[in-house]
Amino acid sequence: MGLDKADDAGVYKLADDLAMIQTVDFFTPVVDDPYEFGQIAAANALSDIYAMGGTPKTAMNLVAFPANDMDIAILREIIQGGLEKMNEAEVVLVGGHSIEDKELKYGLSVTGFVHPDHILTKRDLRLGDQLILTKPLGIGIITTAIKGGLASEEIMKTATRLMATLNRQAADVMKDYPVHACTDITGFGLLGHLTEMVKDSEYGLQIYADSIPVLPEALDYAGMGLVPGGAFNNREFYGHMVEIASSVDPLIQDVLFDPQTSGGLLISVDGHSAKGLLLTLKEKGVQEATMIGEVVSRSKQKIKVI
Amino acid sequence: MTVELDCRGLACPAPVLETKKAVDTNGPSKIVVTVDNEAAKENISRFLGSQGFEVSIRGEGKDFHVSGTKTGGTVSESAVIEEQEWEKQKIMVMVATDRIGYGDDELGKKLMQSFLKTLQEMGDELWRLIFVNNGVKLTIGASEALPDLKELEEQGIHILVCGTCLNHFDILDKKQVGETTNMLDIVTAMQLADKVINV
Numbered sequence: 001m002g003l004d005k006a007d008d009a010g011v012y013k014l015a016d017d018l019a020m021i022q023t024v025d026f027f028t029p030v031v032d033d034p035y036e037f038g039q040i041a042a043a044n045a046l047s048d049i050y051a052m053g054g055t056p057k058t059a060m061n062l063v064a065f066p067a068n069d070m071d072i073a074i075l076r077e078i079i080q081g082g083l084e085k086m087n088e089a090e091v092v093l094v095g096g097h098s099i100e101d102k103e104l105k106y107g108l109s110v111t112g113f114v115h116p117d118h119i120l121t122k123r124d125l126r127l128g129d130q131l132i133l134t135k136p137l138g139i140g141i142i143t144t145a146i147k148g149g150l151a152s153e154e155i156m157k158t159a160t161r162l163m164a165t166l167n168r169q170a171a172d173v174m175k176d177y178p179v180h181a182c183t184d185i186t187g188f189g190l191l192g193h194l195t196e197m198v199k200d201s202e203y204g205l206q207i208y209a210d211s212i213p214v215l216p217e218a219l220d221y222a223g224m225g226l227v228p229g230g231a232f233n234n235r236e237f238y239g240h241m242v243e244i245a246s247s248v249d250p251l252i253q254d255v256l257f258d259p260q261t262s263g264g265l266l267i268s269v270d271g272h273s274a275k276g277l278l279l280t281l282k283e284k285g286v287q288e289a290t291m292i293g294e295v296v297s298r299s300k301q302k303i304k305v306i
Numbered sequence: 307m308t309v310e311l312d313c314r315g316l317a318c319p320a321p322v323l324e325t326k327k328a329v330d331t332n333g334p335s336k337i338v339v340t341v342d343n344e345a346a347k348e349n350i351s352r353f354l355g356s357q358g359f360e361v362s363i364r365g366e367g368k369d370f371h372v373s374g375t376k377t378g379g380t381v382s383e384s385a386v387i388e389e390q391e392w393e394k395q396k397i398m399v400m401v402a403t404d405r406i407g408y409g410d411d412e413l414g415k416k417l418m419q420s421f422l423k424t425l426q427e428m429g430d431e432l433w434r435l436i437f438v439n440n441g442v443k444l445t446i447g448a449s450e451a452l453p454d455l456k457e458l459e460e461q462g463i464h465i466l467v468c469g470t471c472l473n474h475f476d477i478l479d480k481k482q483v484g485e486t487t488n489m490l491d492i493v494t495a496m497q498l499a500d501k502v503i504n505v
Contacts, residue, residue, distance in 0.1 A: 148319040152489035154470065216473050220488045225322045225353030232345040 009048040009112075011119060019116045023048035026062045026107020030143045030261050031160055034074045038081025038106060039164040044186070044262035045108035046089050050171035051184040051265055052121070054114035059086055061096030064105035078106050089168055118175075122183035122197045129180055129295040130274035131205070134170040134286050135162055135264025137190055137255045138218025144228045145221040155217040162215075162288075163262040170265045170286045177277045178270040185263030189234045191256045191303065193266060195241050198302045207256075207293035207305045209248040214255050222254045230259035243301035256305065264288070268295060309334040313350075314342040314369060321346040322353045329357055335376045342369050396433035398499035399425065400492075401441035404449075406505065418444070421505070423454045426461065434495050437484065438468040441505075446480040455483045466491060 009023035025045040029037045042059075049056040061082065065075050086093055091110070142159045145151040151159075167184060174182065185193050190212070198205050234257040244253055269277050274291060281289040296304075309328050313321035325339050337359065339350050347370040351361045359374030405414030406421060422444070425432060435458065437445055444451045445467050459465050465484030472478040472486065496502055 144319045148323050150323075150490060152470075154489070216469060217488065220469070220490070223352060224356050224490070225349035225351070226319050227345065227349055227352075229318045229343070229345040232348065236344075 009052055011052070011114070013116050017115055019114050019119065021049050021052055021054040021112045021114055022109070023112075024062070024107070024109040026064075026105050027261070028103055028105055030163070031146060031156070033160075034077035035081040036160050036164060038078035038083075039085050040081075040160070040262055041078075041106045042082040042085035042108055043164050043166050045110055046085065046091065047167045047184045047186075047262060047265075049110055049112035050167040051182050052112075052114065053118050053171070053175070053179075053182065054112040056089055056091045056110050056112040058094045059091050059108045059110045060094060061098070062105070062107045062109060063096065063098035064101035064103065065098060066102055066104060067100055070104065074104075082106065082108065085164070085166065089166055120179060120182040122181050122193075123201065125181040125197060125201060125203060125268040125295045126270070127203055127295055127297060128271040129268040130271050130291055131194075131207075131293045131295070132267040132269060132274065132278055132281070132289055133185070133190070133213065133264055133292050134167065134267070134281065134289045135165070135185070135260075136213035136215050136288050136290075137185075137258060137260065137263070138215035139163060139260045139263065140189070140228045140231060140258040141218040141221050141226055141255065142215060143261060144226045145217075148226060150221070150224075150226065152217070155215065158215065165262075167265050169284055170267075170281060170289070173280050173284050173286065174265070174267055174269070174277065176280075177273050179267055179277075180270065181268040183266050185260050185266055187230060187259045188238070189231060189257040189259050190266070191242050191305075192234045192238045194303055195238045197266070197268070199241075201302075202298060203295050204298040204301070205293055205303045206296045207303060209245070209252055209256075209305050211290060212252065212256070212292050213288055213290045214252065218255055218258070219249075219251045222251045227254050228259060231257045234259060241301060242303045242305065244305040248305055253305075307332060307334045308336040308338065311337065311339045313339055313346060316341075316346065318345050318349055322349050325350055325353055329354075336373065338371055338373045340369055340371050346370075347372060394431050395500040396498065397428060397431050397501045397503065398434040398436065398495055399432070399503045399505065400436045400438065400496075401444065401505045402439045403505065404440045404443045415450075418505075419451045419454070422451045422458075425454075426458060432458075432463055433499060434464045434466060435484075436466045436468075436487070436492055436495065438471055438492070442467050442471040442475065442477070442481070445483050446477050447482050448480075449482075452482055459483055466495065468492070 009021045011019050011021050013019045046056050183193050350372045354361050354374035360377045362373050364371045406417040466487040467484040469486040
């Protein structure tokens with residue numbers, strides 16, 4: 001993979017049948033509970049490897065910690081949370097590095113492996129592919145409400161569970177299907193990542209607003225003005241490449257640009273196999289997986305939301 | 307009363323939270339919030355709109371002045387008036403189940419129906435009726451308590467039904483009585499009520 005078309009992670013071919021994938025990701029807390037924050041940060045960092053069709057094997061902790069203002073027990077809990085997710089992913093923690101910083105940050109550098117012929121990028125979509133999204137949207141708006149102390153206990157739990165869920169199961173299932181392209185939905189929001197997928201493609205995407213899975217509370221909070229700044233940036237940056245029908249609820253439009261933390265996989269799969277993949281995903285516990293659109297021949301705009 | 311707020315240099319959601327605090331504590335008839343970015347401008351406009359303010363925006367250099375003026379006929383406005391006119395105590399009943407007590411489910415359901423029927427004996431001190439979790443099932447077409455709830459609603463009792471719960475049970479389109487609500491409205495109602503009865 002060249003650097004000109006930045007992908008989720010870097011790939012280095014070691015042998016004809018083996019390539020190494022490297023990725024790194026870390027951020028400031030999105031939830032109050034340190035253990036859960038550790039879980040989320042680890043799930044988020046591991047996700048890039050899954051999105052490229054690889055298997056993560058080793059990881060290193062990245063820690064920035066305000067040791068003077070914060071109890072070291074908090075850091076221990078964060079790392080425990082991260083470790084739990086690494087264990088679940090069967091990834092070995094081989095080391096790490098920490099620095100003193102005013103603001104707490106945590107994440108992982110992850111190394112994984114993949115057969116060079118089975119690398120998935122975000123750019124190889126084909127005409128007639130169906131698009132499947134494996135987690136509902138609205139996480140950025142919900143975490144904004146959490147920061148504002150306005151989120152209900154119930155939605156906090158739901159959002160935390162979603163963010164801490166590994167994309168491993170979804171990635172395992174898709175290996176048995178004719179998947180042409182894949183990415184994970186994070187900071188650019190659904191439409192930002194879709195734009196990245198289709199930018200240099202000869203095809204376009206059609207997205208069905210009604211079928212997009214959304215956490216209903218996100219719509220409430222968006223209506224109250226709890227839309228994160230990142231969503232506005234995404235709209236400004238990617239908006240001109242997207243045509244959204246006027247019938248689409250403005251609050252849903254916010255959600256389409258909402259930056260996600262540890263979001264789901266967006267899978268572009270051969271149209272004939274899409275239903276099968278969707279059913280198997282649900283059978284294997286990826287309950288929230290939904291078909292949200294398809295690859296079509298190019299119209300004026302690269303992405304059309306109807 | 308006009309309140310002025312300077313939220314320049316603050317990142318979302320801080321400007322909205324500051325504005326909310328000002329609206330909640332001072333109950334202003336007019337509020338002007340100065341912000342320095344698009345996201346804050348948009349979010350504050352929405353927040354004020356959702357609180358029953360008519361919003362106008364004026365740009366000045368890199369800053370935006372978002373003004374909100376209270377208008378009549380919105381939910382929050384009527385809530386304010388309601389508060390002033392209400393001299394008796396306000397009783398809010400929160401129903402989190404579709405049956406009363408444990409033991410026999412059949413009996414429990416009958417008791418709930420009878421409870422809701424008898425609630426009107428509280429007279430005009432009964433202020434709000436909130437349905438959450440399994441309780442939302444009482445508000446759908448198949449519910450035997452539906453006629454009683456409709457009668458209460460006609461008498462002016464505010465009935466609020468948890469939207470998350472309706473969604474959870476996949477019965478959002480089956481609700482026959484009351485307004486769909488969220489946790490913020492429920493919490494606000496609890497704060498305003500003089501007495502909250504949990505069932």
